[in-house]
Amino acid sequence: MSALLQVKGVSKHFGGFAALSDVSIDIAEGERFGLIGPNGSGKTTLINCVSGALRNEAGQIIYQGKEVTRLPAYRRTRLGIARSFQIPRPFSSMSVLENLMVPLQYVVHRKETEARDEALAILKTTALADKAGTPSNRLSQVELRKLELARAMAARPRLLISDEAMAGLSGSEVDEVLKILFDLNASGITIIMIEHIMHAVMRFSQRVVCLDAGRIICEGAPAAIVANADVQRAYLGA
Amino acid sequence: MKFWASLVVVLALVVAAAFTVKNEFVFYAGYTVLLYVVLATAWNILGGYAGYVNFGTPAFFGLGAYTGAVLYKAFALPLGLQIAAAALMSGLLGLFAGALTLRLRGIFFAIATIALVVIMETAFINWRYAGGATGLQLLRPPPTAPFESYIKMLFVVMAAMALGAVALARYIQDSWIGRGLRAIRDSEEAAECSGVPTLRLKVFACTVSGALMGAAGAPMPMYLQYIEPSSTFNLNYAVGALASPMIGGTGHWLGPVIGALLLSSLQQYVTVTISNEMNVLVVGVLLVVFVVAAPEGILGLAKKVGARWKR
Amino acid sequence: MLPLDLLFEGVLFGILLGAFYAAVSMGLSVSFGLLDVPHVAHPAIMVFGSYCTFVLARMGLDPIVAGVLLMAPFFLLGMLVYRFYYEAFERRGAEAGVRGIAFFFGLALIIEVGLILAFGVDQRLVEAAYIGQSLRFGDIRIPMRTLAVFGVAVVLTVLLSLYLAKTFTGRAIKAVAQDEPALRLMGADPVRIKQWAFGIATAVSALAGAMLIIIGPVEPAMDRLYIGRTFAVVVLGGLGSMTGTIAAGLILGISESIVLIHPALGASWAPAVSFALLLLVLAIRPQGLFGR
Numbered sequence: 107m108s109a110l111l112q113v114k115g116v117s118k119h120f121g122g123f124a125a126l127s128d129v130s131i132d133i134a135e136g137e138r139f140g141l142i143g144p145n146g147s148g149k150t151t152l153i154n155c156v157s158g159a160l161r162n163e164a165g166q167i168i169y170q171g172k173e174v175t176r177l178p179a180y181r182r183t184r185l186g187i188a189r190s191f192q193i194p195r196p197f198s199s200m201s202v203l204e205n206l207m208v209p210l211q212y213v214v215h216r217k218e219t220e221a222r223d224e225a226l227a228i229l230k231t232t233a234l235a236d237k238a239g240t241p242s243n244r245l246s247q248v249e250l251r252k253l254e255l256a257r258a259m260a261a262r263p264r265l266l267i268s269d270e271a272m273a274g275l276s277g278s279e280v281d282e283v284l285k286i287l288f289d290l291n292a293s294g295i296t297i298i299m300i301e302h303i304m305h306a307v308m309r310f311s312q313r314v315v316c317l318d319a320g321r322i323i324c325e326g327a328p329a330a331i332v333a334n335a336d337v338q339r340a341y342l343g344a
Numbered sequence: 345m346k347f348w349a350s351l352v353v354v355l356a357l358v359v360a361a362a363f364t365v366k367n368e369f370v371f372y373a374g375y376t377v378l379l380y381v382v383l384a385t386a387w388n389i390l391g392g393y394a395g396y397v398n399f400g401t402p403a404f405f406g407l408g409a410y411t412g413a414v415l416y417k418a419f420a421l422p423l424g425l426q427i428a429a430a431a432l433m434s435g436l437l438g439l440f441a442g443a444l445t446l447r448l449r450g451i452f453f454a455i456a457t458i459a460l461v462v463i464m465e466t467a468f469i470n471w472r473y474a475g476g477a478t479g480l481q482l483l484r485p486p487p488t489a490p491f492e493s494y495i496k497m498l499f500v501v502m503a504a505m506a507l508g509a510v511a512l513a514r515y516i517q518d519s520w521i522g523r524g525l526r527a528i529r530d531s532e533e534a535a536e537c538s539g540v541p542t543l544r545l546k547v548f549a550c551t552v553s554g555a556l557m558g559a560a561g562a563p564m565p566m567y568l569q570y571i572e573p574s575s576t577f578n579l580n581y582a583v584g585a586l587a588s589p590m591i592g593g594t595g596h597w598l599g600p601v602i603g604a605l606l607l608s609s610l611q612q613y614v615t616v617t618i619s620n621e622m623n624v625l626v627v628g629v630l631l632v633v634f635v636v637a638a639p640e641g642i643l644g645l646a647k648k649v650g651a652r653w654k655r
Numbered sequence: 656m657l658p659l660d661l662l663f664e665g666v667l668f669g670i671l672l673g674a675f676y677a678a679v680s681m682g683l684s685v686s687f688g689l690l691d692v693p694h695v696a697h698p699a700i701m702v703f704g705s706y707c708t709f710v711l712a713r714m715g716l717d718p719i720v721a722g723v724l725l726m727a728p729f730f731l732l733g734m735l736v737y738r739f740y741y742e743a744f745e746r747r748g749a750e751a752g753v754r755g756i757a758f759f760f761g762l763a764l765i766i767e768v769g770l771i772l773a774f775g776v777d778q779r780l781v782e783a784a785y786i787g788q789s790l791r792f793g794d795i796r797i798p799m800r801t802l803a804v805f806g807v808a809v810v811l812t813v814l815l816s817l818y819l820a821k822t823f824t825g826r827a828i829k830a831v832a833q834d835e836p837a838l839r840l841m842g843a844d845p846v847r848i849k850q851w852a853f854g855i856a857t858a859v860s861a862l863a864g865a866m867l868i869i870i871g872p873v874e875p876a877m878d879r880l881y882i883g884r885t886f887a888v889v890v891l892g893g894l895g896s897m898t899g900t901i902a903a904g905l906i907l908g909i910s911e912s913i914v915l916i917h918p919a920l921g922a923s924w925a926p927a928v929s930f931a932l933l934l935l936v937l938a939i940r941p942q943g944l945f946g947r
Contacts, residue, residue, distance in 0.1 A: 157537055178543075179536040189537055197530040199595065200523075208527045211520045213539035218520075261539055397753045399760070444938055451693040454756050455886045456937055459930035462883055466927035477923065579879055583764060590757055621771045628764030635757045636743045 110135040110265055110296050111156065111187075116165035118151055118320075125151040126162065127320045133265070133298065138291050140311030140328065141300045144341050147317040149300045150192060153267050157189045158182045169265070184213050188263035190254035192270045192300075196242035202229065202253055203238040209261035225260060232256045232286055248279045255286055266290060267298045272306055280306055304332065316340065347514065351507050358503040362496040371499040375567060377608040378502040379560055383581065384588035384600035385509040386556035390549040391586065392594030393522060395529030396450065400441075400457030401585035403464045404434040404554040406577040408561030413482060413571045414474050420485070423501065427562040434558020435551050442550030446543060458579075465577035479572025482565050498563050509556050513597040516552070525549060526595075557585075580624065584608065587631045593643030602642055664795055665913040671797070671805045673908020675870060677901045678808035679863040679881065680888035681815055685856040687886075688894040689832040690849050692740065693756045698881035699763035700857060704729060704864020705779075705873045706770055712781040712868075719783075719807060722865025726858040733857025736762075737850045763878060770875035778872035786869065804866045811862060815855075816897040828852040832895050880926060887933035893946025902944055907932060 111133040118126040126148045133139050143149050154160040156167055158179030167175045174182050188209075197205050206225035210216045216224060229235040232252045237245065242253060251271050258266055268287060272280045284306055291297050301307045307314060307328060314331040316324040318340040324331055331337055362371070383401055391397050408430035415421040415429055445456040469477045484494050491497035516522050524545050527535035536542045565571040584607065592603025607627065614623040638645055679701065686694045704725060711721035744755040785799040819825040830838050831848045838845055867873055888907055892899025911928045914920045936943060 159533060159537065178541075180539050180541045183537055183539040191534065191537075195531040195534040197527050197534065199526055199530050204523070208523060208535065208540060209538040212524060212541075257534075257538060395753050397756050445934075448937055448941060450753055451687075451756055452890070452937055452941065454693070454695075455882070455890075456934060458882055459934045462930045463927050463934070466924060469923050583760075586757065586760070590754075621768050624764060625768040625772070628761045628768060631761035632758055632765065635754045635761065639754055 108135055109133065110137075110170060112166075112168040113152070113156065114166045114168065116152070116155055116162045116167065118148075118155055118160060118162045124320050126155070128165070129317070129320070129322055130165075131315055131322070131325075133296060135264075135296055136291070136294060137296055138287075138310055138312045139296070139298045140307040140314040141298060141317065142302070142304075142307055142314060142331070142337075143317035146319075147340070148320040149317055150269060151320075152317070153189060153269055153298075153300065157187055157267065180212070183209070183261055183263075186262070186264035187267070188258040188261040188265070189267035190251075190258045190269055190271055192273070194250040194254045196245070196250060196253055196257075198241075198243040200242055201239050202234055202242050202245070205242050205253060205257050206260040209257060213261040228256050228259055231289065232259075233282070248275050248282070251275065251283060252286070255283070259290065263295060265296045265298070267300070269300045270302065271299075272301060272303050284310060308332065347511075351511065355504065355507055358500055362491070362500050368493065368495055371493075371495045373612050375495070375499050375502050376612065377605060378499070378506045379564075380584045380588060380604040380608040381506040381601055382502070382509045382560040383557055383585040384592070384604040385506070385513050385597065386553045386560070387585040388589040388594055388597070388600045389513055389516060389525075389556075390546070390553045392589045392599070393517065393525040393529065394546055394549050396446070396453055396546065396549075397586065398454050398457040399579065399582040399586065400460050400554075401557055402577045402579060402581045403441075403457070403461040404437060404557035405561040405564075405581050406461075406464055406468070406573075407437055408434045408558030409564040409571060409576050410468055410474055410561075411558065412562035413480055413565035416482060416565065417473075417480065422485075422488075423563060423566065427501075427505075427559050430562035431555040431559040434561070435555030437558075438551040438554025439547060442547040442554075443543075446546040446550060461577055461579065461582070465573050468573045468577070475572060477573060479570060480565070482569050482571070484566055484569060494566070498567055501563060502560070505560060509560075510597055510601060512552070512556070513600075516549075517597055521545065521548070583624070583627055583631075584611075587627050589641070591630055591634045591641055593641030595640070596643055599641050599643045606642075660794070661916060662913070665916045666909055667795065667797075668801075668916075669909030669912035670905060671801050671908070672912055673905035674805050674808040674812070674901075675866060675904075676884055676888055676908050677904025678811050678859075678866065680885040680892075680900055680904060681812060681897070682856040682860040682863060683885045683889050684892070684895075684897060684900040685815075685819075685828070685859070686853055688889050688892075688896070688900070689828060690852055690856075691832075692737070692745075692759075692853065694759055694856075695756065695882060696759040696763040696766065696878075697856075697860065698878035698885055699766040700729075700732075701860045701864045701867060701881065702873060702875065702878045703766050703770065704861040705868040705877075706774060706864075706875075707861070708865040708868050709774075709779045709781055709873075712783075717783055718781045718865050718869050719803065722807075722862040725861035725865070729861035730854040730858040733854035733860075734850050736857070737853035741846060741849070767875050767878060774875070776874060776876075778874045779868070780872040781868050783869070800869050804870050807862070807866055811859065812897075812901055815859060816901075818855075819897060824848070824851060828855075829895070883926070883933060884929040887929040887936070889943075890933060890941070891936045891943050893943030896943070896945035899943055899945035 109132045113129060113131045116126055116129045129152060141149050155162040158177060166173055169185060169187060203225050206228060207221050210221040210224055226235060226238060229238055232255060234252055234256060255271060272283050280303060287297055299310055311328050314328050315322055316331055316337045323336045323340060324334045387401055411430040411433045412426035415426055441460055445453050468474055487494040487497045524540045527540050528542050528545060532542055588603035588607050589600040591607060593599030611623040614626055634641060683694060683697045686692045707725050708718050708721045712718045785803045788799045789796045790799055819829055827843055827848050831845045835845045888900055888903045892903030907929055911925050914928050915922060915925050
């Protein structure tokens with residue numbers, strides 16, 4: 107499997123604060139990749155640099171062999187990088203269905219009627235089809251999370267980044283979301299999962315990287331990561 | 345189809361009124377109301393649909409007015425060409441100013457638009473050919489046939505512009521562009537990550553908005569037979585253009601129209617019966633009340649009442 | 656370019672003017688720079704302060720004393736305005752931010768028209784011992800009122816900066832700007848701190864208003880002139896930085912002053928200086944000189 111995404115020596119500062127220091131990761135095509143780390147370790151910042159929401163000062167982001175470091179976010183989405191947001195950001199003036207129409211029209215360039223059909227199909231896979239006409243500002247937490255994923259899926263990505271999609275969900279809800287991600291991966295989509303819920307990360311990931319204070323402190327198979335002393339120290343702060 | 349039929353009917357009524365109503369004051373007042381319909385509709389494309397509240401209306405309107413005045417002074421250009429040139433100039437201003445400033449967060453963009461107004465005003469104060477600080481006097485040409493009164497002709501022209509602006513706003517609103525603008529307003533970050541070229545769409549909205557405002561400004565020197573910087577670039581135009589959609593409703597093209605018709609008529613009434621200052625006070629109070637208590641505007645209130653009625 | 660003595664005079668008056676601009680922008684530096692409130696009504700409240708000073712001065716008070724006395728009621732007014740803004744907008748989420756701008760714009764209009772209705776459109780001024788006389792320094796004549804305002808401005812700026820840097824509440828205000836969740840965790844109520852801060856910002860504006868009417872006559876629409884100046888200073892200085900506000904005030908003062916006395920430019924170009932500076936900063940370095 108070739109590297110779909112290469113993060114090379116990426117650094118990002120906010121004023122005097124180093125959010126990311128010299129981070130390098132290779133993600134293979136079709137991989138299920140887990141990204142963990144305590145709060146403030148730089149996970150979302152890294153995702154923001156990959157998706158283009160932020161510009162990194164140093165280092166490169168290489169996608170499908172081409173450098174995308176300078177590209178605006180919407181172009182990266184059109185190339186196939188999609189992400190969901192940690193705190194859901196629905197298009198609150200639109201219905202659930204219409205939310206998906208946006209990426210369908212702007213990334214995949216569907217016409218109005220085709221877009222509606224395709225949106226409905228995607229909603230079915232995330233068990234949101236019966237909420238298609240509901241205004242998106244009236245959804246429950248788990249429904250919002252699923253909408254985030256559905257909207258990211260509507261962009262027909264090759265790489266999907268899920269940013270803490272399961273935070274605050276109940277056990278069965280976590281399983282629901284996990285199943286969606288597994289199915290997506292089975293259809294060929296590479297997935298980076300940021301999560302705090304350890305058992306989900308363990309079950310899902312083939313490989314895990316742990317960040318702490320903007321640096322990678324450990325990389326490997328899920329079981330090895332969780333047992334790693336540095337990782338435990340980072341989380342427990344001993 | 346219903347929409348276009350309504351437009352034709354309205355235009356026919358306007359033309360009929362121009363040839364039957366005798367009282368010229370109606371047309372003077374009507375011109376102002378229609379002007380604000382255009383300005384409010386234009387403002388709403390960037391301020392309402394995309395959510396980028398701004399105070400820049402006087403800059404685009406004023407540039408359009410001066411373009412018309414200067415071209416008339418230099419070449420005696422007919423009104424139609426003045427309007428076209430004004431739309432072009434203000435559209436270009438929207439394009440360049442937008443490209444520079446629309447990368448900024450909401451409040452910074454809003455302040456940048458005030459800066460734009462003052463800079464434009466200062467530029468024209470210092471341009472002697474355009475009259476400088478004292479301004480230009482202009483003599484109207486005879487009205488184009490079949491009109492006999494110049495002011496009635498201006499009224500019909502402004503009505504046609506209002507209808508055109510509304511048609512354009514409606515087209516944008518219902519298209520994929522409108523959906524993109526709404527996505528930007530709801531969550532610009534999510535829009536960008538959903539493939540929406542946010543800066544390009546915003547600049548597009550700013551260009552279209554500016555062009556419409558410029559076109560609306562072009563007949564002004566003919567209306568007043570006079571043009572000078574401080575009243576042309578007056579922030580009061582920003583007030584009307586902003587307050588009308590926020591009171592009428594920003595999500596739909598009907599909102600600015602309702603808002604402008606109501607607000608502008610109310611303003612005319614208050615100015616005539618009480619005082620000029622009072623009308624600005626009325627606008628200020630209404631703006632605050634609606635922004636705080638009825639953020640969806642009159643259209644939003646109507647929707648709520650309608651929903652309750654159905655039950 | 657400019658002859659040296661003219662340049663010197665320009666810079667000298669620029670410093671005096673700049674200190675005034677810095678003091679006048681201090682309130683906005685707190686309300687907008689630290690608290691993120693889109694307070695386009697800040698200059699309008701300042702002009703309101705000028706008119707209150709005018710009323711008190713007519714009753715015999717010295718304008719500077721009047722300005723200081725006004726700080727207490729304006730403090731309360733500021734707390735009220737913030738409370739209202741918070742309940743109506745900030746609480747309801749980010750989308751409300753855009754409407755917050757419209758709210759303050761409406762508020763500025765109401766204040767402006769209110770002043771016209773109460774006092775008319777004519778200019779108002781105050782009189783005092785130090786207004787009308789000038790001091791001579793060699794060839795240069797400095798009006799005493801400019802020096803008086805400069806003195807007040809310096810004192811105000813120093814006191815406010817010290818307050819924010821040294822006192823407990825002052826540092827809490829800076830903390831709430833940087834890290835609200837952390838402050839909450841420490842048991843402090845961010846809303847009450849912001850309310851207090853907004854009150855201080857408004858109180859400072861009262862004194863700024865007094866300075867405004869000492870420096871020259873005021874009219875109700877003057878707030879429009881100062882929107883550009885105060886936002887230019889705050890943005891150029893960098894949001895949240897008092898040092899930045901002072902530096903930016905001086906830069907603006909000197910730039911305007913030089914444009915004013917430049918034979919080729921003059922008073923018709925001066926109003927554009929602050930706005931051009933503002934656009935430049937926003938285009939090149941939006942975080943300003945010392946911004947966070």
